[in-house]
Amino acid sequence: MSINPTRPMRVRFAPSPTGFLHLGGARTALFNWLLAKQNNGVFILRIEDTDAERSTEESTGQILDSLQWLGLQWDEGPYFQSQRLELYREHIERLYKEGKIYPAFESPEELEAERERALAEKRNPIYNRASLRLPKEEVDRRLAAGERFVWRFKVPDEGHTDVPETLMSGAADCKFENAAMGDFVISRAGTMKEPGWPLYNFCCVVDDALMGISHVIRGQEHLSNAARQVLLYQAFGYPVPTFTHLPLIMKNNKKMSKRDKDADPAFPVSVSGRRDLGYLQEATVNFISLLGCSYPMEEEIFPVDVLIKNFNLDRLQKSNANFDEDKYLFQNAWYLRNLPREDVVERVKPFIEAAGYDWERAAPVSHGAEKWLADIIGLEIERCKLLSEFPAALSYFFIAPSEYEQRGVTKIFHNEGVPELLDAVAEALLLTTPFTKEAMEDALRRLGDAKGLGFGKIAQPVRLAATGRTASPGLFDVLEHLGREEVIRRLVKAKEWLQSNPKT
Numbered sequence: 001m002s003i004n005p006t007r008p009m010r011v012r013f014a015p016s017p018t019g020f021l022h023l024g025g026a027r028t029a030l031f032n033w034l035l036a037k038q039n040n041g042v043f044i045l046r047i048e049d050t051d052a053e054r055s056t057e058e059s060t061g062q063i064l065d066s067l068q069w070l071g072l073q074w075d076e077g078p079y080f081q082s083q084r085l086e087l088y089r090e091h092i093e094r095l096y097k098e099g100k101i102y103p104a105f106e107s108p109e110e111l112e113a114e115r116e117r118a119l120a121e122k123r124n125p126i127y128n129r130a131s132l133r134l135p136k137e138e139v140d141r142r143l144a145a146g147e148r149f150v151w152r153f154k155v156p157d158e159g160h161t162d163v164p165e166t167l168m169s170g171a172a173d174c175k176f177e178n179a180a181m182g183d184f185v186i187s188r189a190g191t192m193k194e195p196g197w198p199l200y201n202f203c204c205v206v207d208d209a210l211m212g213i214s215h216v217i218r219g220q221e222h223l224s225n226a227a228r229q230v231l232l233y234q235a236f237g238y239p240v241p242t243f244t245h246l247p248l249i250m251k252n253n254k255k256m257s258k259r260d261k262d263a264d265p266a267f268p269v270s271v272s273g274r275r276d277l278g279y280l281q282e283a284t285v286n287f288i289s290l291l292g293c294s295y296p297m298e299e300e301i302f303p304v305d306v307l308i309k310n311f312n313l314d315r316l317q318k319s320n321a322n323f324d325e326d327k328y329l330f331q332n333a334w335y336l337r338n339l340p341r342e343d344v345v346e347r348v349k350p351f352i353e354a355a356g357y358d359w360e361r362a363a364p365v366s367h368g369a370e371k372w373l374a375d376i377i378g379l380e381i382e383r384c385k386l387l388s389e390f391p392a393a394l395s396y397f398f399i400a401p402s403e404y405e406q407r408g409v410t411k412i413f414h415n416e417g418v419p420e421l422l423d424a425v426a427e428a429l430l431l432t433t434p435f436t437k438e439a440m441e442d443a444l445r446r447l448g449d450a451k452g453l454g455f456g457k458i459a460q461p462v463r464l465a466a467t468g469r470t471a472s473p474g475l476f477d478v479l480e481h482l483g484r485e486e487v488i489r490r491l492v493k494a495k496e497w498l499q500s501n502p503k504t
């Protein structure tokens with residue numbers, strides 16, 4: 001089963017604002033968005049905030065932010081269920097008048113006792129319809145007296161309900177025996193004067209119907225809700241949308257749940273947590289688009305325009321998706337290197353600034369600060385996989401080393417004649433004009449020739465003095481971007497350090 005060609009494509013993402021946007025939720029949003037984009041459809045955002053105790057504005061704000069960051073802009077909404085109560089009430093009234101729902105007066109304790117009895121007698125513990133059997137006069141009297149009740153939907157006694165499903169189709173999972181379902185509750189407890197809030201299954205159907213939703217893509221955990229929802233659509237005479245229930249996402253053989261918190265700071269499950277760690281929007285969209293979806297192309301780099309062209313419900317897999325951190329990181333590194341450099345620079349900036357590095361001040365006067373920052377980012381880009389790795393990778397451009405890599409001290413600094421060599425390099429560089437890579441390389445090669453030293457013997461101590469590290473991007477690139485004054489200062493400082501920390 002696939003897209004219903006007779007209805008305009010209208011899809012929605014309907015998060016409950018009880019926490020941040022989880023990567024799994026983001027996948028649901030993305031697949032809906034892709035389906036809309038691909039079919040000239042409409043992508044609607046609906047906030048399911050009827051659970052007043054657990055819903056927060058902060059969470060709504062965070063979900064909206066995350067969706068926008070991902071680029072999943074909605075065409076309609078956000079609609080808030082908390083503002084649509086009147087519509088739900090009208091629909092409840094309609095079903096009551098038509099005899100399709102009824103008030104049930106049992107307290108939670110009574111229901112629990114009945115449930116245990118049913119289990120002990122090895123019966124399906126569905127509601128026993130005690131309230132449905134009450135005489136009409138008694139029901140009216142109890143309602144008028146202000147007794148508390150919930151609304152229950154009268155499920156047909158016979159037959160079965162089929163969920164029109166694209167992914168699980170054919171599986172027995174999509175056929176639900178009505179007799180086994182039980183008359184489900186569609187509202188919280190309340191009185192006629194103070195009615196309880198309608199519940200998820202009910203609001204969802206009213207909204208999806210009124211919003212003209214043609215296709216619902218959501219998590220597998222909602223498949224059994226879908227059967228109840230289909231019954232509600234039928235009761236109202238509304239067209240039933242087509243459903244796609246996505247497989248679970250597994251990480252290290254454990255199910256990822258929307259209730260997972262950001263327990264491990266290195267591997268947050270929230271979209272915002274990944275953003276703050278320096279994962280790129282493009283990589284995140286690419287990565288989640290592959291969770292449970294496969295493409296005929298070999299490589300796993302799918303920029304969003306390729307996704308829009310190639311996404312297809314038929315590509316979704318029934319089997320659980322595997323959340324592979326290494327792949328996510330690999331894709332992030334790929335986008336870092338392949339996005340327009342100016343764009344990457346803009347995204348690195350906040351991380352550099354948050355680390356307390358003032359790049360405008362650190363840039364040598366001979367370089368324009370913007371260009372300088374872009375250059376040094378370019379120098380370290382191959383070594384970084386996340387935006388958050390840049391401050392540490394680039395730290396030596398902002399702070400002169402106060403200590404030196406131990407391995408370098410032993411193997412390089414403590415060689416014979418290094419203090420004198422550092423002096424000679426400083427002197428040579430003082431006279432090197434212009435202070436460019438080519439001129440410096442020329443000057444140091446000449447110095448090497450004069451001293452009978454191979455190039456490495458000069459480059460290694462200079463690198464260690466300038467960066468504190470034994471490995472760096474091209475030495476002359478580094479020196480050029482440190483600027484002459486700073487390089488000389490660091491060479492002198494290294495020499496002094498060596499004098500106070502001689503080989504023992």
Ligand code: GLU
Pocket residue numbers: 013014015016048204217218222
């Ligand atoms: N509010 C529900 C959730 O967050 C939405 C389910 C649906 O898409 O119908 O799981």
